[in-house]
Amino acid sequence: MFVLDSRLQQDTVCLGEYPLCRLLLMNDVQYPWFILVPRREDVSELFQLDAADQLQLWRETTGLAELLxxxxxADKMNVATLGNVVSQLHMHVIVRRRDDVSWPAPVWGRHPTQAYTVEQVAALKARLRSVLAGDFCFVEG
Structure with a gap:
């Protein structure tokens, strides 16, 4: 049974689901920062996914990055699996712009996070509804 890591639950807003991954929004309004988490139990590394899931993760990641x-x-898209703090396999898809507060440095630990308001999350979801289609399903709320 898939269970989302408590740290990811605490630091993100759930936006919805692709066929394989749950799509999360890092709760920091300074960056459009998204996280894809394959809904598979006890997976911490890419190679632990079977071949079909690896391909699906790549499709979902690259498709999302292109849309974002x-x-x-974006001036640059940062896409990475790290997992040094959260071992559950997750893919960061971060929109970077030359005018963001951390450019060109990494986004991690540079500045205190600034949480989204309910209204900002709703506006972001509305913006994404126009580009995310097909096999993506938004979570309401």
Whole structure:
């Protein structure tokens, strides 16, 4: 049974689900920062996914990155699995812009986080509804 890591639950807002991954929004309004988490039990490394899931994770990741690059006029997309603090396999998809508060340094630990308001999350979901389609299902609330 898939259970989302408590740290990811605490630090993110759930946006919805792809066929394989749950899509989360890092609760920091300074960056459009998304996290894909494969809904598989006890997986901490990419190679622990079977071949079909590896391919699906890559499809979901690259598709999301491409949509976000256009939607947010990104200068660069940062895509990575790290997992040094949260061992559950998750893929960061971060929109970077030359005018963001951390450019060109990494986003981690640079500045205190600034949480989204309910209204900001709703506006972001509305913006994404126009570009996310097909096999993505938003979570309401």
């Amino acid at each position: 690059k256009d939607c947010f006029a």
